[in-house]
Amino acid sequence: MNSITRRLFSTSSRVCSESLPFDPSTPVPAQLLPRVLYRQVERRLSNVPRSGKQPEVVSLSNPFLLHRGVQRADSESSDEPRYHWRQPTISHRRQKQLLQYYSGVDLPASKLNPQGVAREVQWTDGTIVRWQGEVRVKEDAKKGVYAGRKRMFKGHRDERDKPQKEADRQTRLDGMEKRIAEWKKSKADEKARNRPSLPF
Secondary structure, eight states: OOHHHHHHHOOTTOOOGGGSOOOTTSOEEGGGSOHHHHHHHHHHHHTSOOOOOSSOEEEEEOTTSOEEEEEOGGGGGSSSOOEEEEOOSSOHHHHHHHHHHSOGGGSOOBTTBTTOOOOOEEOTTSOEEEEEOOOOOOOOOOOSTTTTOSSOOOOOHHHHHHHHHHHHHHHHHHTHHHHHHHHHHHHHHHHHHHSOSSOO
């Protein structure tokens, strides 16, 4: 491990969490956090006004997730509102590195952390830190020219009329047997009417 990686992951009070029993309801001690995450929490807590209550609960944005910002000015022209998005404070590359050296149950939830749960963090002064943000699971998009488009291409006339034609064809097929029976009955009745009354 080089010096940069050592500074990124090492901490003077690091404790191996694998030997401790896992309980999702208990907060993660601050000593188990990676150094890069520990410093971010420390910097953010210094800017948060305190109420003086103990234990105090503070909500911080999850540094592993993408967060929605203010609404965009051009969202009025679209059908759905559009927003600015803030990138994760800790990049995906560093998240992968952290997962190699730290247990996923002690890190915030993210797409790269399958073991991530919404566990709180207990700071050194007793403050409880809660992570804000939800893991956005993107649905598997269908591949093709129409994938992810809000408005479809205009297409040819026969392509646009094809669904209606298929619906009309199916409607006619559903009543086909009844119409055939009525046609046969009408032909039989007409033949019976045209039959001469004399036997010769």
